[in-house]
Amino acid sequence: MSVHGDSLRQLLRPLRVYELEGSVNGAELDAQGETLDLIEGVLEEIQREMLVCTAEGRGLEAIESLLARRPVTDRLEERRAALAALLRIGGDSFTLKAINDNLKGCGINAVAGETDTPGKVTVHFPNVPGIPDGIEEMKAIIESILPAHVLIEYVYWYVTWALMEEKFDTWGDIEAIGPTWEELEKMVI
Known part of the structure; x- marks a missing residue:
């Protein structure tokens, strides 16, 4: 029954x-x-x-089909947050705070900053040494969020000897672990 x-x-x-x-x-x-x-x-x-915050399948796919860019994550909660951020982008989304909120919401570990040069911003990737994986996809999303007339300077950082000296006392400490350079970069963060 x-x-x-x-x-x-x-x-x-x-x-x-x-x-x-x-x-x-x-x-x-x-x-x-x-x-x-x-x-x-x-x-x-x-x-x-029908709601971004509760959708699990068809709803998220339907929203993604309406947007020019897709989120850079496949995890459900991050995907929802990314879509919500992409949907918030509008004519009033160009303050530095709004831009960084949209970048974060899209699942991009990037921070935009102002420069002394008018019409130019920097974008750096905190806690990611070198060039991040998926940089081309991230650039496409970042460039769709930022106004077209703004020049974007991407800033990457690399592990320095000073950072390594802060983390390790001797080369012997590093050799005992035996990391690759990529693993060593992530340890120093």
Whole structure:
């Protein structure tokens, strides 16, 4: 028996007019109840998928199909946040705070900063030594967020001997671990 079929029986029982069990009336209520159960499931899915903050599949795909750029992450919560950030981009999204909020929301570990030169900003990648993985995709998203007339200077940083000396006392400490240069860069952060 269906949940809605039981509800229909509860509604009709006080009338004492219908034979609700083992009859044509009961079978009809069961059929209608099963259909209502199916409809409820579909409506719950539609309700979930229509909001960015609760969507899990089709809703996120539908929103992504409307946008020129896709989030750089596949994890559900980060994907939702990235889509929300991409949807917020508008005519008033060009303050430094709004730009950085949009970058963060898109799942990009980047920070935009002002320079002394009008019409020029820097974008750096904190806690990411060297050139980040997926930089071309990140650049495309960053350049779609920032106004077209703004010159963007990408700033990368690399591990220095001073940073390594802060982290390790001797070369022997480094050799004992045996990291590759890429692993060493990440340890120094």
